[in-house]
Amino acid sequence: MAADRRERAARIKRILETSGDSVERNTLAFNRGRYETIDELDEYEALKDRAAAIKDDAIDRLPELIDEVTEAVEENGGTVYLAEDAADANDYVERIVREREAETVVKSKSMTTEEIDLADGIESTGADVWETDLGEFVLQIADDAPSHIVAPAIHRSREEIATLFNEYYDLEDPLETADELTAFARDVLSDAIENADVAVTGANFVTADTGTIALVTSEGNARKCVAVPETHVAVAGVEKVVPTVGDLRPFVELIGRSATGQSITSYVSLLTPPIDTPALPDDPGDRIADDPPDRDFHLVLLDNGRMAMRDDEQLRETLRCIRCSACLNSCANFQQVGGHAFGGETYSGGIATGWEAGVHGEDSAETFNDLCTGCSRCVNQCPVRIDVPWINTVVRNRIANGADRGRFDHLVRGLVPDEEAGGYPLQKRLFGNFESLAKLASATAPVSNWLVDLPGTRATLEYAFGVDRRRELPTFERESLVDWFEARGGEAASTKRANRARTPSLEHDRRAVLYPDVYTNYVRVERGKAAVRVLESLGVPVAVPDVPGSGRAPLSQGMIGTAQRQATAVVRALQSYAPAEYDVVVVEPSDLAMFRGEYEKLLPPAAFEALADRSYEILEYAYGLLENGADPDTLRTDGRRLAYHGHCQQRTLGLEPYTVSVLERAGHDVATSDVECCGMAGSFGYKREYYELSVAVGDRLRSQFVADGMADRTVVTSGTSCHEQLDALLERRPLHPVRVLDSH
């Protein structure tokens, strides 16, 4: 295991060094473009609902729609072939190429043909295959693999492409600029296209009612490939079928924005083949229109595991995916390394876990699945509302449950009362059972804190569990928040304090259960105390009962069974605090995200809704109190200059503005960061194999916070992970925003 980790760390480091800059520049541009062009779209949320509903309906009725599209294409004069797997699809296309005695086959970009290695198959017939998309062409010459599902050569800089062309074509006049490179590639490829015998394209969408295929492109190569030769083969996964041609509209509006951040790509071809356009005659002097074309169209619909995905309750949602790449571009880890580290045999990014598990098998997903940290930044970006982190959690669970028992297993036994199979990987169990560790460490503090400083302890932790020794470990407090609260008089004393502070204008007479998440309870106890005092000063009585961990830690390690048990225990522990009287206030955003998000998958609907409806993030709650008459002057209002980094899940839930607003109403001056994630993401940054990546991600946040106008500001951040990461990256110590508001 330790050797595997070292190897994985070295591989990631190499990719960071060789292609990190190119990947980062390009994905950030796509990401910015997406936010901008989505802003222009009034109906964005409604279009996403519509798109997801169309896909769900299509997946439900898939067998019936496949029959319908087959009928439609045949009526139009084409042929449909339903290919069971990669070999079957390859055989079929090779047969067409042989029958046509094709010498030159031109391809436009298609991930589905990558999935089945179709270019290799066609070459086995003796025909030349040309990738006519410029990015794919670069990879073909370089014998390289795509690193991004939309922009496949994103990891190569202009300089590298120039060197590649200059050497490959042995050019006397070396190419340099992007214009020169483009012109050169176009000339080479134009020759191929103009003399092509067969064209192979993908299809972004296929409509069952008319047999129409939609191709979303920008370079114009797909249009030319379809127009020039008489034979056209379109290869598409069965999930590309949508019921009607009218269903295309939301996708046409969403796909360019979600992909490269353009409101629409140069060309959206809506073709109902065989097309009527005359093919290009071979003879230069022949009039084009003289010869009515004898066009031949084949639609190859590929199963290759998709029908089984459809039957798999958890993987099924993956089939909605339109491969737009929004979940890649919005992912902080992906922005640093691209698809060569964060990708499997064919697909890349968070959703690749679903695709790879479905079409190539879980082994292919295993190599990169940990790079999805569950930060959830992609969730609101997906045009078909796929819960990408959840798919990663499920596949992580399946992979790990299938793994072998390790030789250090005895070290966590007894300590880790988890629900997962005995063979579940040790590192995942260690982080997944953080709560048990924290309890023990707090009970034995400060001895437990000294223990980790003993020679050899960090080496063992790194060797056995992969906890990187460069990370500072949390320092546990002897007195937990729950104990402190009891010692100062519990709920009764809190009620008195709150009533004393209460202003008559406050229109709110509920009580708050402050949820003592594991970190707030044992490690960052100060922020918990501040939260109690801030609630009281705003006039709300507080209770801090002993409630177990939310299950976030085990869930992030794919330990769904353990997480589910914890969720049930949380609900049980809160039962005596009647919903009619008590709200639940949460300090740690990732735990609030559990209550409002993942619990839907872990609990019965009524239990989930009851808790989700009465749960609030601490400053969201404070905002509500201020809106209902609480007095901001009871907060600490010393007009500080603050630099605020919101937590990933807090932003996904749309809660960041509340924190900013409360801080401002208390008279503070707030500037915010705009990076997607701090890079720590729970336990991710502690792991030996991901330490470098975590620090690389964090570096963007660091540079924002040391820039002019930011360097002098007090750093505030809501999440524990962000806190740890910022603490490590910056000279100055971060604070939870509630501490800035605590006048104690």
Next chain:
Amino acid sequence: MTGTLERFEDAVRGATASTHRATPETIGSVLSELLVEPAVGAPPPFDDVSLADLPVSVATEPTRQQLLEASTGVTGAILGIASYGSVVLRSTADVDELVSLFPDRHVVLVRDRDVVDDMAAAFDDLVPLIADERADAIVATGPSATADMGALVYGVHGPTEVHVVVVRTDSHAADGTGGTG
């Protein structure tokens, strides 16, 4: 509030194409300014304008060689979409698809009355066309483009320049030949 036509022209320019206005009377002179010879063309999908009696010569029944050597392709669009600056091109049994795709410069005519507000309105027209006639159509926006070579470049396999000529066919429109962009 600006009108649909103005929003269309703004969006076309935003998509890195130029806009021009003409009437059936002025189309000859507008096109003579925009065409770089040799030019090939396909008859537009409306009767208001004909490529036959232009002061410049446009080959409407080109050979393979004429198509591949042409500098300009002239075609007509069935729709303009104001919110995107897109034109909708047909790909019929004539040479329209080839002519709008191969030459470096594409000059595309669209009637003012065919410009619609948004994608929803465009689909209202496109759906019956595709469902009933099994027509092929391309929603084209600006020139062909790529970012695959390390920077944004216009002009890859499709045209490098796109010039959109709005043909005003309603009775009170007659504001001449002025190009805007």
